[in-house]
Amino acid sequence: ATPNPWWANAVVYQIYPRSFQDTNGDGFGDLKGITSRLDYLADLGVDVLWLSPVYKSPQDDNGYDISDYQDIDPLFGTLDDMDELLAEAHKRGLKIVMDLVVNHTSDEHAWFEASKNKDDEHADWYWWRPARPGKTPGEPGAEPNEWGSYFGGSAWEYCPERGEYYLHQFSKKQPDLNWENPAVRRAVYDMMNWWLDRGIDGFRMDVITLISKRTDAAGRLPGEIDSELADLPVGEEGYSNPNPFCADGPRQDEFLAEMRREVFEGRDGFLTVGEAPGITPERNEHITNPANKELDMLFLFDHMGEGEGRSKWDLVPFRVPWLRGTLANQQAAVKDAGWASLFFCNHDQPRVVSRWGDDTTEEARVRSAKAFGLLLHMHRGTPYVYQGEELGMTNAHFKTLDQYEDLESINAFRQRVEEAKIQSAESMMASLELISRDNARTPMQWDASKYAGFTAPDAATEPWLTVNPNCASINAAGEFDDPDSVYSFYKRLIALRHENPVVSAGSWTLVDADDEHAYTFVRELDGERLLTLVNLSGRTIDVPAESAAMVDALADGIEPAVVIANYDDAAVAASLARHELAPWQAVVIRL
Ligand code: TEU
Numbered sequence: 001a002t003p004n005p006w007w008a009n010a011v012v013y014q015i016y017p018r019s020f021q022d023t024n025g026d027g028f029g030d031l032k033g034i035t036s037r038l039d040y041l042a043d044l045g046v047d048v049l050w051l052s053p054v055y056k057s058p059q060d061d062n063g064y065d066i067s068d069y070q071d072i073d074p075l076f077g078t079l080d081d082m083d084e085l086l087a088e089a090h091k092r093g094l095k096i097v098m099d100l101v102v103n104h105t106s107d108e109h110a111w112f113e114a115s116k117n118k119d120d121e122h123a124d125w126y127w128w129r130p131a132r133p134g135k136t137p138g139e140p141g142a143e144p145n146e147w148g149s150y151f152g153g154s155a156w157e158y159c160p161e162r163g164e165y166y167l168h169q170f171s172k173k174q175p176d177l178n179w180e181n182p183a184v185r186r187a188v189y190d191m192m193n194w195w196l197d198r199g200i201d202g203f204r205m206d207v208i209t210l211i212s213k214r215t216d217a218a219g220r221l222p223g224e225i226d227s228e229l230a231d232l233p234v235g236e237e238g239y240s241n242p243n244p245f246c247a248d249g250p251r252q253d254e255f256l257a258e259m260r261r262e263v264f265e266g267r268d269g270f271l272t273v274g275e276a277p278g279i280t281p282e283r284n285e286h287i288t289n290p291a292n293k294e295l296d297m298l299f300l301f302d303h304m305g306e307g308e309g310r311s312k313w314d315l316v317p318f319r320v321p322w323l324r325g326t327l328a329n330q331q332a333a334v335k336d337a338g339w340a341s342l343f344f345c346n347h348d349q350p351r352v353v354s355r356w357g358d359d360t361t362e363e364a365r366v367r368s369a370k371a372f373g374l375l376l377h378m379h380r381g382t383p384y385v386y387q388g389e390e391l392g393m394t395n396a397h398f399k400t401l402d403q404y405e406d407l408e409s410i411n412a413f414r415q416r417v418e419e420a421k422i423q424s425a426e427s428m429m430a431s432l433e434l435i436s437r438d439n440a441r442t443p444m445q446w447d448a449s450k451y452a453g454f455t456a457p458d459a460a461t462e463p464w465l466t467v468n469p470n471c472a473s474i475n476a477a478g479e480f481d482d483p484d485s486v487y488s489f490y491k492r493l494i495a496l497r498h499e500n501p502v503v504s505a506g507s508w509t510l511v512d513a514d515d516e517h518a519y520t521f522v523r524e525l526d527g528e529r530l531l532t533l534v535n536l537s538g539r540t541i542d543v544p545a546e547s548a549a550m551v552d553a554l555a556d557g558i559e560p561a562v563v564i565a566n567y568d569d570a571a572v573a574a575s576l577a578r579h580e581l582a583p584w585q586a587v588v589i590r591l
């Protein structure tokens, strides 16, 4: 087999710069703050840092609305600070991957300003459409179709200067770029080359699977009035989801292959990972199969409950068979070619220890944080650690709406509680407490001081988002030297991948595929076999039959060789001898 590319046994750490480390006391994280924490990241053992956007932006969607791709927003620093971060990271063997947000720009980008003029060369750089026939432009109901935005309301915003509507799948300050226009693609590729020539090591590509929209011969978007797709299913908020027409569109592979040729041909040592709403495991195999020269890997969302047809705010109870089923499909699709990214946490998702684990007691929080960490890192693929996940940081547990900052959460409350009256305020506050994106965005907890060391205790301004008060007991300073901390456990998981090819390159085979609480699988390479057993419940359970038989086949007189576990060896040996797994017990044994 061809040797694995470098990223096949790498671990990526995602930094949300706004919440990572503030060094100038303005309450926002900044680039100098990241540079000041590189030794911590090098010690953790990660290989790559992915930075969420730090480009010039009005910050409507916290930087995912870019107004200048080739400059740094003063909130985070300057291009010189970026160059210093690159140099300091590279000195430590750390690669830097930046966030590429090119499905849309900010409405304050010069391209969009110019596009408002129909005679400008940029007129066709966005998706402009006239009002619905017979309707007064700008009036409710005059939008070109019923598509809804991810952030509530219509996906169409009226622009009086141009007298037409523009498409925005996200906020109205994030107009969708028209990728059908070769001039748009050229400008994007030139910008990407500019950054790679500056020394960055690749890109995480924001909603890159939404850039190709389905249009009819006349270039009309599906669902536009008088087109054959006008009858759109409309949801409870009064809008339909554009995903069916914008996700994984007809030119998806063509655009990704063109980008690969125009930007990455001839370069090496880079990483490309695409954020891929609406992509199936089978399509993931096609896009990440090296033979197709598109992307190295993708973030899929089926295991995160996205695209279940219902709203993300309709909470469903966690069930092991469902999580195992989706991850098993992802693993099966790429067992021969293609690759998987492995994540439970990021800046859009709640903290996994609060969402699916148990953060109500210290013991349950530590055990379940380690259980989900071990489960993820023992799969085949490239793991992503989101800032604070390695500490077992929890959700914010905000109790009032004014504590939230995220426009997705605030708009959803307004639309579902006050306008469409789909949820009660109490029910929506419970949904936000479990799944709002702000849960992942509270400042990184470095120590037990007032603002967790994120900003100085006497800083001129408060952090932009409330620091979780549990920083008093959950912080890097308290975990760094503690061998039993979540931090130390993540450090061992990362080292395990670097030291054992069976973990990065070994095959993945599910065991006990129908157990309600235990998630078990085997990794194998050249005869070396590791069995992973994880109890994803807070109760003591029986080891499922197939796994028990494997453990028994070992135990003739010898203790199972424990590779890593979230209980001490004696406890592991005792529970396995009884064919039991203690609450949240996770263990890898060598068969
Ligand atoms: O997220 C895309 C996306 O689909 C998110 O809206 C996410 O799925 C949802 O919020 C979780 O339910 C990317 C970025 O990661 C996100 O931060 C941006 O807000 C979004 O694109 C627009 O750029």
Ligand code: CA
Pocket: 021, 022, 023, 024, 025, 026, 027, 028, 029, 030, 075
């Ligand atoms: Ca700052």
